[in-house]
Amino acid sequence: xxxxxxxxxxxxxKNPVMSASGTFxxxxxxxxxxxxxxMGALVTKGLTKEPTAGNKPPRIxxxxxxxxxxxxxxxxxxxxxxxxxxxxMLEFGVPVIANIAGRTKDDFVFMAExxxxxxxxxxxxxxxxxNVKTGGMALGTVPDVAAGVVKAVVQGTxxxxxVKLTPNVTDIRELAAAVADxxxxxxxxxxxxxxxxxxxxxxxxxxxxxxGGLSGPAIRPVGVRAVWEVSxxxxxxxxxxxxxxxxxxxxxxxxxxxxxxxVGSAFFHDPLAAVKIIDQIDEYCxxxxxxxxxDLVGAAWKGNNGxx
Amino acid sequence: MNKNNGVENVKSxxxxxxxxxxxxxxxxxxxxxxxxxxxLARAASPGEFAMLRxxxxxxxxxxxxxxxxxxxxxxxxxxxxxxxxxxxTNWLSKRASGDxxxxxxxxxxxxxxxxxxxxxxxxxxxxxxxxLLFLASELAARQWKLVILMGARSKAGILRPDAxxxxxxxxxxxxxxxxxxxxxxxxxxxxxxxxxxxxxxxSCGSLPVLRGVQELSRQKGIPAELSLDERMACGVGAxxxxxxxxxxxxYLKVCQDGPVFxxxxxxxxx
Ligand SMILES: Cc1cc2nc3c(=O)[nH]c(=O)nc-3n(C[C@H](O)[C@H](O)[C@H](O)COP(=O)(O)OP(=O)(O)OC[C@H]3O[C@@H](n4cnc5c(N)ncnc54)[C@H](O)[C@@H]3O)c2cc1C
Ligand SMILES: Cc1cc2nc3c(=O)[nH]c(=O)nc-3n(C[C@H](O)[C@H](O)[C@H](O)COP(=O)(O)O)c2cc1C
Ligand code: FES
Numbered sequence: 001x002x003x004x005x006x007x008x009x010x011x012x013x014k015n016p017v018m019s020a021s022g023t024f025x026x027x028x029x030x031x032x033x034x035x036x037x038x039m040g041a042l043v044t045k046g047l048t049k050e051p052t053a054g055n056k057p058p059r060i061x062x063x064x065x066x067x068x069x070x071x072x073x074x075x076x077x078x079x080x081x082x083x084x085x086x087x088x089m090l091e092f093g094v095p096v097i098a099n100i101a102g103r104t105k106d107d108f109v110f111m112a113e114x115x116x117x118x119x120x121x122x123x124x125x126x127x128x129x130x131n132v133k134t135g136g137m138a139l140g141t142v143p144d145v146a147a148g149v150v151k152a153v154v155q156g157t158x159x160x161x162x163v164k165l166t167p168n169v170t171d172i173r174e175l176a177a178a179v180a181d182x183x184x185x186x187x188x189x190x191x192x193x194x195x196x197x198x199x200x201x202x203x204x205x206x207x208x209x210x211x212g213g214l215s216g217p218a219i220r221p222v223g224v225r226a227v228w229e230v231s232x233x234x235x236x237x238x239x240x241x242x243x244x245x246x247x248x249x250x251x252x253x254x255x256x257x258x259x260x261x262x263v264g265s266a267f268f269h270d271p272l273a274a275v276k277i278i279d280q281i282d283e284y285c286x287x288x289x290x291x292x293x294x295d296l297v298g299a300a301w302k303g304n305n306g307x308x
Numbered sequence: 309m310n311k312n313n314g315v316e317n318v319k320s321x322x323x324x325x326x327x328x329x330x331x332x333x334x335x336x337x338x339x340x341x342x343x344x345x346x347x348l349a350r351a352a353s354p355g356e357f358a359m360l361r362x363x364x365x366x367x368x369x370x371x372x373x374x375x376x377x378x379x380x381x382x383x384x385x386x387x388x389x390x391x392x393x394x395x396x397t398n399w400l401s402k403r404a405s406g407d408x409x410x411x412x413x414x415x416x417x418x419x420x421x422x423x424x425x426x427x428x429x430x431x432x433x434x435x436x437x438x439x440l441l442f443l444a445s446e447l448a449a450r451q452w453k454l455v456i457l458m459g460a461r462s463k464a465g466i467l468r469p470d471a472x473x474x475x476x477x478x479x480x481x482x483x484x485x486x487x488x489x490x491x492x493x494x495x496x497x498x499x500x501x502x503x504x505x506x507x508x509x510x511s512c513g514s515l516p517v518l519r520g521v522q523e524l525s526r527q528k529g530i531p532a533e534l535s536l537d538e539r540m541a542c543g544v545g546a547x548x549x550x551x552x553x554x555x556x557x558x559y560l561k562v563c564q565d566g567p568v569f570x571x572x573x574x575x576x577x578x
Binding site (some may be wrong): 025074 | 321370538
């Protein structure tokens with residue numbers, strides 16, 4: 001039996017596989033499909049202070065090995081979430097991480113404070129959403145601005161703060177270094193890549209929002225590269241995501257330097273993807289004689305490739 | 309497992325790998341697919357749907373929503389009636405008996421069948437008739453009297469009229485007049501509502517048809533239920549990708565709050 005546990009930023013997970021924000025609802029949607037308590041952790045949909053209506057449909061467009069989405073952070077607002085959805089999510093008995101979004105620094109600070117003593121294990125700051133006009137990615141592309149948000153949040157909360165970064169920048173390492181200096185406890189990478197699809201019969205974009213965030217297996221190599229670069233440049237645990245659809249994909253991220261991984265779009269292709277990934281990671285470790293999964297973190301760049 | 313952690317309005321779909329028992333071509337581009345799916349046959353209600361894998365590897369990455377056309381609970385069989393529209397449905401049309409097909413279901417909120425029996429008008433435009441056979445069989449079993457309207461561009465698009473005749477009186481309209489009344493399904497529906505009265509209208513079809521039905525329902529004061537179409541990713545209410553506009557302006561999830569809505573519940577925009 002391989003030890004799959006992950007400890008990072010004060011959060012303990014029994015295995016490295018979490019759900020990616022916005023793709024897994026509050027978990028209850030999948031409760032009859034598979035045993036959700038097998039997940040390492042659950043991440044909520046992006047939440048905002050006030051209810052957010054989201055973008056006009058169509059919001060989804062399939063692309064080669066993935067999809068574009070422009071949901072626009074539709075959510076019932078933090079109060080309704082905490083009252084009506086969080087209890088069900090906590091019942092799975094695995095750490096729940098709140099993904100929070102905002103238009104301003106103060107929004108983020110408010111949200112972070114609101115989540116203290118609610119039972120969540122940590123916060124994931126979504127300063128990387130490509131689908132909202134203000135806040136979101138606008139706060140997460142300029143290192144100084146991103147650092148300002150992170151610093152303010154960290155000061156106001158005891159919860160571990162994970163910062164989710166966008167790959168839609170020239171050098172993601174610069175951004176990672178800035179939020180690390182500002183006191184982030186961990187990093188999530190990557191959020192979606194901005195993209196577009198045009199319907200040639202209609203001669204207009206498929207998505208009402210015109211542009212959307214690209215996710216799924218198509219973006220995996222971009223995510224792996226981001227994790228590889230950031231995990232070597234910054235001394236913080238990294239959660240890797242972007243196109244993970246099987247155990248090998250997850251191991252790629254781990255070997256690139258991720259301590260944990262998140263599964264998102266793969267649920268749409270195969271609702272059982274996450275449990276299969278957990279089993280496949282376990283099988284790989286057993287076959288390769290790996291005692292502790294964490295020995296593989298960064299194996300692709302560490303001396304001896306993580307072999308003892 | 310049937311756990312919902314105290315949250316209401318959560319269904320209990322399952323993931324199944326189903327064997328294709330048969331696939332028939334009904335007309336060019338229209339297919340009737342029969343699947344061995346005992347759990348789905350048992351659990352499904354009219355108007356509900358399944359998300360079908362429609363490609364190899366990561367081709368056609370998202371699953372395709374397909375209504376449950378009919379179930380045979382004793383045989384453990386589920387039928388899907390579909391039209392080839394693009395890559396995914398084209399792939400689906402190439403499946404043959406014995407092939408395995410992963411699907412997630414049953415999903416969504418279907419038609420209301422539980423009320424007191426009455427007289428029902430079923431309106432199916434094109435392949436929109438798909439969910440109405442299961443509905444007709446269920447309503448007929450509950451002593452409803454049914455008139456079933458089927459509309460299409462031409463005769464080839466009037467799908468399985470004989471199957472529907474088992475459960476009520478079938479009337480058809482084709483735009484080219486090749487069978488039934490010449491005109492649109494909405495012309496046919498307007499005629500029918502001139503001459504008879506109904507307790508309930510049940511409908512499925514394209515947006516313009518549903519908008520017309522919504523209008524007829526309002527004019528005649530007859531409650532109607534409409535099955536909506538929207539692009540979907542998860543099918544279970546988790547991604548908020550599939551919304552339509554609710555009457556109060558907020559967005560409703562077509563896969564979870566629908567696909568069947570009462571006519572007054574939704575605003576049908578372009
Ligand atoms: C609840 C529900 C039930 C349905 N039931 C049936 C049925 O019983 N029979 C039938 O023939 N069709 C049905 N449809 C429509 C069917 O899902 C689409 O025709 C199908 O997804 C097209 O896939 P494609 O790969 O052939 O087309 P493509 O255009 O190649 O598909 C590209 C993407 O767009 C999506 N898409 C394209 N058209 C539609 C559409 N009209 N609705 C939703 N998504 C679409 C696809 O799912 C896919 O993700 C239903 C749709 C919904 C929402
Ligand atoms: C439909 C959808 C909704 C998403 N919503 C959010 C969100 O609310 N907050 C967030 O930080 N990321 C959101 N994401 C991004 C994912 O969490 C993830 O970073 C990205 O999709 C890459 O992973 P994947 O390829 O495994 O999906 C969303 C992605 C999708 C596909
Ligand atoms: S398709 Fe995901 S919420 Fe409806």
